[in-house]
Amino acid sequence: MEKMLENYCIKSCLKLKDDGKMRFDLHTHTTASDGSYHPKELIVKAQSIGLGGIAITDHDTTSGLEEGIKAGTDLSIMVIPGIEFSTDWGIDEVHILGYFIDYNNKRLLKLxxxxxxxxxxxxxxxxxxxxxxxxxxxxxxxxxxxxxxxxxxxxxxxxxxxxxxxxxxxxxxxxxxGKGKPGYVSRFKLTTQQAIEEVKYAGGVPVLAHPGLLKQSEIVKDMLVWGLEGIEAFYPQHTRKQQRLFKKMGESYNLVLTGGSDFHGEKRYSNQLGSIAIPLKTILALKERRGGKQYYGNS
Ligand SMILES: [Zn+2]
Ligand SMILES: [Zn+2]
Incomplete structure (x- = not known):
């Protein structure tokens, strides 16, 4: 575990600590799920646009992490191991991001x-x-x-x-x-509670992705008791008003305010790598929540 931490964070975090200007994109996809960049290509791109690092958060898989982390180590770009689970909650499809997961965790790999x-x-x-x-x-x-x-x-x-x-x-x-169209087939999904818990079992920090895409944002409160630790307040499709709302909500629930571009490559979606970029202190705050129980109602 320690060796893995060395690779992606400790060294680079310490090196970067004094530089308040470094920016990080905490939501990206690779060819391991539905992104168009291979992990290594994505790291090269992150470097070329001056990012200090990225989190790789592929849908329901960690198979791009090893290549990404290796490339990050070679190029001195911080790569945070992440994942994005799709879950069902009533009429909403809720996405849960997991940061700093132990991607060799047996239970996680089985799931x-x-x-x-x-x-x-x-x-x-x-x-x-x-x-x-x-x-x-x-x-x-x-x-x-x-x-x-x-x-x-x-x-x-x-x-x-x-x-x-x-x-x-x-x-x-x-x-x-799409739903209701001739090709549509529904898919087995974790419940939101299960995804939050699985991220925690794998030693990670669960964060609610793009809350602005939810139909019912009040459900965030229910996630707190399951151990939610952060909220993606900064997201390309959030309006200023939504950003303010989620910032306020996150602060009042003692959540880490995260952000990311949800980059999938240039072809498929308009979200560009680094279009949302956050400072190092957010990453350090996330890291502190590893294995933490600092959620609402239990502090
Ligand atoms: Zn998503
Ligand atoms: Zn995503």
Whole structure:
């Protein structure tokens, strides 16, 4: 464990401690999930735009972390091991980020295997649905688009774009892949409580991702008793008003205020790497919460 910490933080944190100007993007995706950059490419890009470091937070997988951390060590870019779990809570799909997770934790790896298999089976069913609907799309092309990472709907969307069935990712979701559309298949997801707890079991710090995308922001309060430690107040799609609201909410609940761009690559989404960048002190605050029980109601 200590050796792993050395790699991504201790040395670089100490080196950077006095430089208040360094900026960090705490929400990024790689080809391990639905991003278009390989982990190493992402680190090179982070370096080229002057970031001090990033957190890699792929959906339901940690398989990009080792490559990313190695590249970070080589290039003196801090790489925080992270994850982003998709969870269900009533009408909302709630995303929970986990920072500083022990990505070799056996319990975590077992869980991620189950989620990977579920995504695989679901992807196959979606392709079957689309074929029965008359669209030509092969499962092999989807696997190729996923570049060895976990299969998600954006990969299927990418194949539909490539074979000219649709002209954009938005159209792929609007016509075929979104809820209620011909290709849609629901997916097994953790509950929000389970995701928060699993992040903690893996020694990580659970943070609510992009609360501005929730339909019911009052549910944040319920997450506190499960051990939520932070809230992603700074996010490209948050309005100024939302940013103020989540800042206030986070402060009153004693949560770390985090932020990140949710970068997936230039092609698929407009969010650009480093468009939201936060200071080192936020990372140090997150690190202090590892294994912490400083949440509301138990301080
Ligand atoms: Zn998300
Ligand atoms: Zn994300």
């Amino acid at each position: 991620l295997n189950v989620l990977k298999r579920e995504r695989w089976d679901r992807g196959k069913k979606i392709v079957g649905n689309l074929n029965s609907f008359g669209l030509k799309i092969s499962w092999n092309d989807v696997i190729t688009a996923a570049k060895g990472g976990v299969v998600g709907r954006p990969h299927i969307g990418q194949v539909l774009i490539d074979n000219k069935s649709v002209s954009s990712m938005k159209q792929a979701f609007d016509l075929y892949l």
